[in-house]
């Protein structure tokens with residue numbers, strides 16, 4: 001069996017490399033910065049992202065993406081959603097002819113409003129059934145800690161999904177296959193936006209009724225968009241929908257929720273960006289998701305308000321008042 005390339009040695013790429021190794025695969029993990037690759041090679045740790053994790057010997061690190069991709073049967077993409085297109089444009093020529101591309105990213109591309117699997121198909125010039133999406137309630141630090149969790153491995157080609165499922169099955173991670181790529185990707189991208197709103201309400205000192213309402217109505221607008229794009233509505237009741245939404249909103253580990261807390265305390269976007277270092281995908285994706293919803297005539301009131309707070313300087317309290325004063329309607 002050949003090796004797996006994991007491209008991106010941030011929180012999730014690093015934790016996912018461990019999962020693959022624990023499932024019996026040899027992994028070559030690409031890090032953008034030499035210091036990260038060096039730390040992994042010499043100390044088996046990635047102190048910038050997951051300082052407590054000791055990586056298994058089957059994970060090697062490199063700063064050479066061509067070396068990582070060449071000969072790999074699985075190529076896992078774990079970079080920020082908005083850099084994927086540029087990264088993959090450089091990497092695609094090294095892909096093996098029938099390799100499987102696995103997307104870990106939870107975002108929608110700005111400008112094009114494309115899902116990550118669509119960006120992969122377009123940029124790498126591969127068939128859609130070669131792309132597998134992994135999404136679910138998978139906070140990287142908890143997975144690295146081997147706390148039991150489940151995830152979804154989605155692909156239009158069931159055999160390929162099953163192959164990836166086998167490559168990420170460990171005693172602490174239980175992957176389920178699914179053929180609804182659209183639903184799984186939308187669940188992952190939109191929950192980051194709802195988690196921003198949840199973080200804002202947390203910082204505003206609002207209680208559990210407010211937060212349960214946000215989760216429930218957030219899921220409703222996610223499913224509305226999903227159905228308009230061809231997703232199976234049941235996906236949103238599953239791990240990649242409700243599961244990930246609940247995990248992200250309720251966890252202080254979530255970068256999106258934490259970012260929302262900064263905004264809820266009255267900080268500007270720039271202040272929140274300075275205070276938080278890692279990728280909070282919802283901050284940019286809320287723009288793309290709003291555009292996508294408007295293009296399909298789907299109402300997404302929470303997403304609209306999150307976008308206004310993030311990018312138009314709206315006050316979170318005003319945003320909440322706008323949501324509460326919407327025209328009455330049936331559930």
Ligand SMILES: NC(=O)C1=CN([C@@H]2O[C@H](COP(=O)(O)OP(=O)(O)OC[C@H]3O[C@@H](n4cnc5c(N)ncnc54)[C@H](OP(=O)(O)O)[C@@H]3O)[C@@H](O)[C@H]2O)C=CC1
Nearest residue numbers: 009010011012013032078079083104105106139140278279
């Ligand atoms: N963390 C989590 O718990 C989970 C994250 N995800 C998703 O995984 C994706 C990756 O996130 P995550 O690993 O958490 O992010 P992190 O912020 O932890 O790490 C980002 C990684 O991408 C690299 N990077 C940053 N900019 C570029 C660029 N321009 N080109 C190439 N690489 C770049 C960083 O390198 P450097 O260190 O050099 O800056 C780093 O290795 C996101 O879409 C996220 O939503 C999904 C499930 C769980």
Ligand SMILES: O=C(CO)COP(=O)(O)O
Nearest residue numbers: 136137138139254255256
């Ligand atoms: O996607 C995640 C958990 O499933 C991680 O969420 P954050 O990116 O908000 O940390």
